[in-house]
Structures are given as structure tokens and as C-alpha cells.
Amino acid sequence: MAKITEKHSALSKVGKYTFEENKPKAFERKNTTESSYRVYEDGKVGIFYHWGQMDDEEGFAKAVAVPDRARPYPFEPENGGTRSRDKTECTVTDRELMEMGDAYMEYLTSNYPDFIFAGDVKAEWMRQTLTNSLGTDFSNTDFAVSAGFRFKHRNSRDLMDGYFSFSLRKPDDGTVFRTMADLYLANFGTPAEIPEEIILDMQYYGLAGSLAGELNAEALALGTSRLAGKIGEKVFADDFSLVHDAGDKECWFSRFWDGEGSVLPEDKLVLVENGVIKTGYSDKRVAAKYNVPYTRTAAHNYSDLTSPGGLNLRIPRSEKTVKELLAGRYAVIPVSATSSPADANGDTSLVLTTSLLWDGERVVGRLPEFKVKANFFDMFGKDFIGVGSDDPIYNDKQILIRVYRVK
Amino acid sequence: MSQKYRFPEGLYADIRIEENCTAQLVKFNGELVRDKMQTEAGALIRVYDGKLWYTTSTNELSEIQKELDALAELATPNPDIFEDPALKLLEVNTDERLQYEDRKLENIERERFLRVLDHYAGLCEAENAPEKTTWAATINGEYLKKSFYSAKGSAITYDYQLCSAGAWCTFVVDGQPTEGGRQFFGVVPEDLFGNEDIVKAVFARYIDYAKNAVPIEPGEYTCILSPIATAMFAHESFGHKSEADYMLNDKVLRDEWVMGKKVGSDLVTIVDSGDLPNHGYVPYDDEGTKARETKLITNGVLTGRLHDSNSAATLAEELTGNCRAQDYGRSPVVRMTNTFLLGGKDSFEDIVADTKDGIYVYAVSDGTGNSTFVLNATVCYRIRDGKICEPVRVRMLTGSVFQTLFDIDRVGSDFTMFNEFVCGKMGQSVRVSAGGPSIRVKKLQVS
Numbered sequence: 001m002a003k004i005t006e007k008h009s010a011l012s013k014v015g016k017y018t019f020e021e022n023k024p025k026a027f028e029r030k031n032t033t034e035s036s037y038r039v040y041e042d043g044k045v046g047i048f049y050h051w052g053q054m055d056d057e058e059g060f061a062k063a064v065a066v067p068d069r070a071r072p073y074p075f076e077p078e079n080g081g082t083r084s085r086d087k088t089e090c091t092v093t094d095r096e097l098m099e100m101g102d103a104y105m106e107y108l109t110s111n112y113p114d115f116i117f118a119g120d121v122k123a124e125w126m127r128q129t130l131t132n133s134l135g136t137d138f139s140n141t142d143f144a145v146s147a148g149f150r151f152k153h154r155n156s157r158d159l160m161d162g163y164f165s166f167s168l169r170k171p172d173d174g175t176v177f178r179t180m181a182d183l184y185l186a187n188f189g190t191p192a193e194i195p196e197e198i199i200l201d202m203q204y205y206g207l208a209g210s211l212a213g214e215l216n217a218e219a220l221a222l223g224t225s226r227l228a229g230k231i232g233e234k235v236f237a238d239d240f241s242l243v244h245d246a247g248d249k250e251c252w253f254s255r256f257w258d259g260e261g262s263v264l265p266e267d268k269l270v271l272v273e274n275g276v277i278k279t280g281y282s283d284k285r286v287a288a289k290y291n292v293p294y295t296r297t298a299a300h301n302y303s304d305l306t307s308p309g310g311l312n313l314r315i316p317r318s319e320k321t322v323k324e325l326l327a328g329r330y331a332v333i334p335v336s337a338t339s340s341p342a343d344a345n346g347d348t349s350l351v352l353t354t355s356l357l358w359d360g361e362r363v364v365g366r367l368p369e370f371k372v373k374a375n376f377f378d379m380f381g382k383d384f385i386g387v388g389s390d391d392p393i394y395n396d397k398q399i400l401i402r403v404y405r406v407k
Numbered sequence: 408m409s410q411k412y413r414f415p416e417g418l419y420a421d422i423r424i425e426e427n428c429t430a431q432l433v434k435f436n437g438e439l440v441r442d443k444m445q446t447e448a449g450a451l452i453r454v455y456d457g458k459l460w461y462t463t464s465t466n467e468l469s470e471i472q473k474e475l476d477a478l479a480e481l482a483t484p485n486p487d488i489f490e491d492p493a494l495k496l497l498e499v500n501t502d503e504r505l506q507y508e509d510r511k512l513e514n515i516e517r518e519r520f521l522r523v524l525d526h527y528a529g530l531c532e533a534e535n536a537p538e539k540t541t542w543a544a545t546i547n548g549e550y551l552k553k554s555f556y557s558a559k560g561s562a563i564t565y566d567y568q569l570c571s572a573g574a575w576c577t578f579v580v581d582g583q584p585t586e587g588g589r590q591f592f593g594v595v596p597e598d599l600f601g602n603e604d605i606v607k608a609v610f611a612r613y614i615d616y617a618k619n620a621v622p623i624e625p626g627e628y629t630c631i632l633s634p635i636a637t638a639m640f641a642h643e644s645f646g647h648k649s650e651a652d653y654m655l656n657d658k659v660l661r662d663e664w665v666m667g668k669k670v671g672s673d674l675v676t677i678v679d680s681g682d683l684p685n686h687g688y689v690p691y692d693d694e695g696t697k698a699r700e701t702k703l704i705t706n707g708v709l710t711g712r713l714h715d716s717n718s719a720a721t722l723a724e725e726l727t728g729n730c731r732a733q734d735y736g737r738s739p740v741v742r743m744t745n746t747f748l749l750g751g752k753d754s755f756e757d758i759v760a761d762t763k764d765g766i767y768v769y770a771v772s773d774g775t776g777n778s779t780f781v782l783n784a785t786v787c788y789r790i791r792d793g794k795i796c797e798p799v800r801v802r803m804l805t806g807s808v809f810q811t812l813f814d815i816d817r818v819g820s821d822f823t824m825f826n827e828f829v830c831g832k833m834g835q836s837v838r839v840s841a842g843g844p845s846i847r848v849k850k851l852q853v854s
Binding site: 028349 | 459781
């Protein structure tokens with residue numbers, strides 16, 4: 001194989017305005033450049049990872065400078081051609097960001113004087129690129145404004161009572177922030193009763209991530225996954241599917257290529273379809289070693305070889321809104337909660353230190369601390385209710401699952 | 408004294424430069440899947456005008472002065488800036504503590520890492536239980552050189568290095584995986600040789616656990632915590648509450664945690680010290696404050712808390728050297744360093760023998776701390792009639808910090824420090840260590 005050079009890089013610019021105890025604390029800037037220089041030759045790759053500016057010639061030279069650290073790579077690098085994706089919708093100046101933060105804090109302190117707030121507003125721009133000497137020239141550019149605030153009631157003995165956050169590609173007139181703040185805080189002091197049937201209403205990234213861990217093709221092949229031997233079997237609910245979607249417009253700063261420069265057809269890989277496990281996910285090494293399907297899903301590892309990963313997980317939405325999925329029942333919004341890792345049987349516990357009861361539109365009040373249990377298989381099986389078609393309270397996708405109270 | 412940087416007039420400023428080197432090698436089922444050594448350098452520059460901190464981080468160390476000057480343009484000069492109560496507290500220290508330059512990571516040949524890696528790979532391969540499905544041997548290293556310069560005149564440089572190696576196996580019983588292993592610590596790779604008997608015993612314990620653990624009936628139990636469980640308890644249950652930035656002008660918390668208040672049993676003494684050669688070694692914090700030992704609880708009485716300059720000034724207390732950032736890209740906040748519950752007089756055997764009915768918490772994975780703290784358990788045993796009995800599947804231990812510190816009624820003499828910990832707070836992870844002996848808690852919620 002002739003020598004092939006490849007460069008992965010990420011350029012990011014972040015501005016952050018922070019608050020402590022209701023007052024501005026700092027304005028922070030962070031501009032970073034991160035590069036991975038890779039030189040492929042004779043079934044090996046030399047890798048040099050660098051933070052900061054560097055001349056490319058020097059970076060590639062360093063990638064081959066330490067021969068005993070060259071890593072085996074008996075695969076062809078990709079020639080993906082040219083593709084550029086720009087998801088940015090606007091830019092925000094430092095001054096605009098600070099005005100936004102001040103307006104948010106003014107709203108919180110004026111409307112909710114019984115609380116103490118801390119947090120930040122942040123504007124982040126990032127361009128990620130992949131180029132190689134075979135002709136690949138990829139780039140992805142994105143920008144988001146995010147806000148996150150911790151809150152504590154002045155009478156609380158806890159260090160904090162809760163946290164809410166959201167991200168937007170383009171700042172709105174403050175409606176998203178005010179709606180979220182009101183939902184979390186307006187009825188925080190109103191006691192509510194724990195319902196008989198407990199339905200959790202959460203953002204699903206953590207849950208989907210733990211499920212994805214079980215779909216790593218290497219773990220499936222070696223038998224250390226709870227889903228080993230179940231490819232092609234129906235394991236989960238009829239209406240539960242799981243997709244790696246590199247084109248998901250609702251994901252921030254995601255790339256359409258994987259850590260090895262591969263691109264999926266239509267940017268999608270279906271992992272679970274209507275409850276049936278369709279495939280694990282692999283990179284080139286794992287696919288070759290275990291003779292399993294190659295799914296173009298290598299994590300982005302700038303400093304070493306890849307491994308399977310780097311997923312943008314999406315559970316397809318139901319056609320029903322959250323309120324329609326609840327069908328007159330109440331759901332529990334975890335505000336401050338801690339879960340245990342699933343044990344060998346897939347059982348897990350969750351302590352809901354602070355949570356809110358709501359009907360899909362309106363928060364009824366705050367629940368006392370309680371504990372629930374759930375099972376890994378059941379959360380996506382008999383206890384899966386759905387992902388709403390709308391984004392209430394979190395301004396993001398949310399999953400409804402049934403869990404069981406532990407007295 | 409002459410300064411390395413030209414600090415702006417009418418403003419406070421400081422510069423923190425970090426140069427680090429990390430190494431990681433991993434063998435998974437015999438294949439070298441990780442093999443990297445990388446270096447990184449960067450700086451955080453801060454300017455304060457009495458109202459707002461302005462910060463920027465850069466990887467271009469030659470640009471620090473330029474970045475500092477640009478930040479100063481954003482701030483409003485204040486002739487009385489050094490009268491600010493927090494800035495008045497800041498220490499002026501000059502010191503150079505470079506202990507590891509002669510053996511620092513980037514000068515260690517790869518072969519030396521590989522020899523240790525192969526040693527632990529051999530221990531994994533020697534485990535011949537039929538339930539063993541996968542194994543991984545690891546060696547990691549971290550070298551950090553940190554320099555701090557302030558407008559008040561501090562000029563500090565220190566370094567730190569730690570290597571760790573471990574052996575891990577996954578045992579699958581009836582299709583259910585259980586992972587177990589142990590990590591060991593030293594300064595250079597050669598410190599990590601040995602430990603054959605420990606690894607063998609750990610694997611035997613996890614195999615037994617995978618094969619024989621039975622469900623636990625959820626409820627309230629007397630619990631004996633092993634030293635590592637106590638260490639995590641000390642960190643999570645109380646340690647975070649000692650971080651004073653949570654209570655600056657919070658009357659409820661200030662009244663709750665007033666100095667001199669009895670907050671635990673007489674057997675409880677909890678200490679934080681950044682000056683110990685453990686994973687939370689911070690001889691000077693990120694405001695340039697020299698580390699000191701802070702007794703947080705002494706014989707059950709609240710005697711201290713952890714500060715940065717702002718919290719110390721607000722609460723009219725002394726600096727403690729606990730202002731830390733994850734890395735040069737972040738601003739520092741109040742954090743623990745090496746935090747531990749002091750040992751007592753009881754032997755572990757006596758504590759068990761004195762327990763009629765309960766749970767022995769041998770290993771934990773992680774935890775969180777609020778008024779209700781949580782410890783996630785990985786290996787537990789039932790105790791009956793003063794004997795450790797069958798393994799039980801416990802996922803979670805919970806309790807109220809306000810009660811549990813009073814419920815500690817036996818404290819062991821088997822004090823141990825652990826370097827395994829990484830602590831998260833406000834989106835930042837910092838290395839810490841924690842320690843403790845075996846302790847008995849009269850009641851914890853177990854599920």
C-alpha cells in the first residue's frame with residue numbers, strides 16, 4: 001500500500017457567561033484546535049495527536065517519527081470524495097450572549113425570588129474536518145447557544161434542588177427559557193402525591209447509550225453483551241426501534257463520517273427495528289476479526305486506533321404527543337436523581353431525590369423523595385410507552401417508560 | 408521581584424500553565440488495542456476587575472502575554488482592585504517543587520510500559536475459570552507540570568506523576584456478565600510489578616460472586632463498609648457538603664453547617680489535605696494557595712470546610728488550598744483533594760463478629776452526594792451471627808447524611824488510601840483520592 005496521509009481536526013470557539021448565587025461571575029473564552037495526523041503505510045498507521053496550531057508537514061512527520069508506536073491497520077483508508085455540511089443558523093457576539101444571560105437571570109430572580117440560581121449561557125461554534133491524500137475532503141460546521149441553570153430553594157437543606165438546560169441553533173425571543181423555567185419552578189413548592197403507576201418522562205440519551213453498549217459487535221461476538229445470540233430475535237416492544245442517525249438535525253456537533261472516514265448510506269444504521277435486534281455496530285477491525293457485518297461506526301479517536309462507537313442514537317418518535325401517550329395519566333420528571341448501574345440481571349435502581357409530577361402540559365407539583373426499580377430489557381419492552389412527537393419541558397426528544405416503586 | 412509576565416495596571420490577573428503527558432496501553436484478550444503517549448500544553452489566563460472574571464485559554468504558550476493584554480482590554484481598571492476582600496486573602500508564594508523530572512513519563516521507554524502490561528496480561532491469562540469470557544490488562548500514566556503566576560507576585564511550579572496498572576476479567580454465568588479486577592498505583596512502571604496473589608484472589612472472589620450471588624430483600628440493614636466503600640462514603644456523603652461555594656450567602660446551609668455543631672458520632676473525624684502524595688496531590692491550588700490539612704469533622708464536631716478565596720472571604724474563614732480546575736481550559740472552583748475518614752481501634756474481624764445481622768459492602772463503583780447520598784455497590788455479602796455468609800446482589804445503598812454520620816458505631820484500624828477516584832462537579836472532573844477504614848453503620852437503605 002502506498003503511503004497515505006490523513007488529517008482529522010476540530011476547531012472550536014466557545015464563549016461562556018457564568019453566574020453564581022444569582023450574580024454574574026465570569027466571562028470565559030476558549031478557542032481550541034485539535035488535530036490528529038495519520039500516516040498509513042504497509043498495513044500500519046502512525047498517529048500524532050496535537051492540541052494547538054501546527055504545520056501539517058510537521059504533524060505528518062511526527063506521525064511517522066516513532067516506528068515502534070506504529071499501529072497495525074491492515075485496511076484501506078477511505079476515499080469519500082468531497083462533502084460539506086453547515087448546520088449553523090446564526091452567530092452570536094459576546095455582548096449578545098451576555099445580554100441574553102443577564103435577561104435570563106433577571107427573569108429568574110424577579111419571578112422566583114425564593115430560589116438561588118447558578119449556571120451559564122454558552123455559545124459554541126465548531127468546525128470538524130477530515131482530509132486525506134486519497135481525495136477525502138469532509139467538513140461539518142455547527143453552532144449552538146445553550147443555557148443551563150442549577151436552582152436551590154432558599155429553605156432547602158440540599159446543596160442544589162435541580163437543574164434545567166436547553167440548546168438552540170438560533171436564539172429565540174426567550175420563550176423556550178421562560179417556558180422551561182416556569183415549568184420547573186412555578187409549582188416546585190406545591191406538594192404532589194406519588195402516583196400508583198409510575199411513568200418516567202426523560203431525555204433518552206443515557207438510556208439509549210446503555211442499550212447501545214450492549215450492541216457493540218465485539219461484545220456481542222464475545223458473549224459479554226446481554227444481547228449476545230439475539231441478533232434477528234424480537235427482544236423489545238413492537239413500537240421500539242433504535243437508529244444511529246449521523247444526519248440527525250437535532251444533534252449538535254455531530255459528524256456524518258465515522259472515525260475511519262466511512263459514511264453510511266443515507267447516514268443511517270438501524271440497530272433495532274420494531275423490537276427485533278437487526279445488527280451490532282462495528283468498525284473495520286472488529287468486523288474483520290469476528291467476521292461480523294461492517295457497519296461504518298468507528299468512534300472518533302484522535303490519539304489512537306478507533307473502536308466501535310461514535311453513535312448518534314435516535315429512538316423514532318411516536319405519532320402521539322407526550323400528553324396523548326400519557327392518555328390521562330401523570331408522568332414523573334426526574335430533576336435530581338441517581339441511578340445504579342444495571343446488575344448482571346439487568347436490574348437497576350433509581351433514587352428520585354427531587355422530581356416533578358406533570359400531565360404532559362402542566363406541572364402539578366413536587367414529589368417527595370422515592371425510589372424505583374427497572375429492568376434493562378423491560379424498559380424497551382413491556383415498559384416502553386413511547387417517544388413523544390413533541391418536545392415539552394425539555395425542548396428535546398423525551399421517552400416515557402414505566403418503572404416500579406421500591407418501598 | 409521581577410515577573411515573568413507584564414500584568415495590567417488596576418486589575419488582578421493570574422496565569423496557569425499546564426504541561427502534561429499521558430500514556431495508555433491496553434491489551435484486550437491478547438490484542439494490543441490501545442498504545443498511545445501524548446503530550447499537551449496550554450494556559451488559562453484570568454483577569455478580574457472587581458466585578459467580573461474574564462478568562463481565556465490557549466495552547467499557544469508564546470501568545471500568553473498577548474492574550475493577557477487582550478483580556479485586560481475587556482475589563483474595567485479599578486485602582487482599588489487589591490482591596491477586594493477575596494484578593495486580599497490570596498497568598499503570595501514562590502516555590503519550585505519538581506519531584507519527577509528525572510523519571511517523567513515522556514522519558515520512559517515504551518518497552519518499560521509493555522513489560523508491566525505483559526505482566527498483568529499474564530495474570531489475566533493464568534486465570535483459567537471456564538466462566539472467564541474476556542480479559543483486559545491496562546497500564547496508564549500521567550505526568551503534570553503546573554506553573555502559576557499572579558499579579559500579586561506568586562510564581563509557583565510543581566509536578567506530579569502517577570502510573571497505574573490493572574487486570575480485569577469478565578465472567579459470564581448463565582448469560583449474565585460480571586466484571587472484576589484490581590488496579591495498582593506507583594510513580595514509574597516498575598513500581599507496578601507483583602500483586603499476583605492479590606489479582607488471583609480478586610478473580611476468585613468475582614467468580615464466586617458471579618456464580619453464587621443471590622437477590623437481597625430491599626430494606627434497612629446494618630452495613631459494614633470496607634475501606635474503599637468508607638472512602639467513597641466520606642467523599643460523597645459529607646465531602647461535597649464541606650465545599651463552601653455551595654453556601655456563600657445561603658442562610659439555611661450556613662445555619663445547618665455552622666462550625667462547632669455536632670454532626671456525627673464521636674468516632675468520626677474527616678480530613679482533607681492536598682499535600683499528601685496521593686492522586687489528589689495539590690501542593691498549591693489554582694489560586695496559588697498552599698495546601699494544608701483541613702479537619703472537616705473532628706470527633707463528630709464540624710471544624711472546617713473547603714474554600715477558594717471568594718468563599719473564604721464571604722464566610723470570613725481562612726483559605727484551605729482547595730480551588731481547583733480540571734485542566735487549563737477551565738476556571739477553578741472549590742474541590743476536594745485527598746479526603747479521608749480517620750481509622751479507629753477495632754479490627755475488621757471484631758466488627759464482623761459483633762454484627763448479628765447485616766450486609767458487608769466489599770466493593771462499590773460510584774456514588775453521589777446530596778442530603779440523601781447514594782453508593783452503588785458491586786460486591787456485597789450477607790452477615791449473620793457474626794459471620795460473613797453468601798454473596799448478595801445489592802445495587803444501591805442510600806442514607807441521609809444528617810443521620811448516617813451519627814449512625815457510625817464501629818471504626819476499624821484497617822485505614823487505607825485509594826487513588827482510584829475521579830470526582831465530578833459542575834461539569835469538571837478532577838483527580839482525587841479518598842480513604843478510610845472499615846466502618847459499621849447502624850442502618851442504611853439497601854436495594
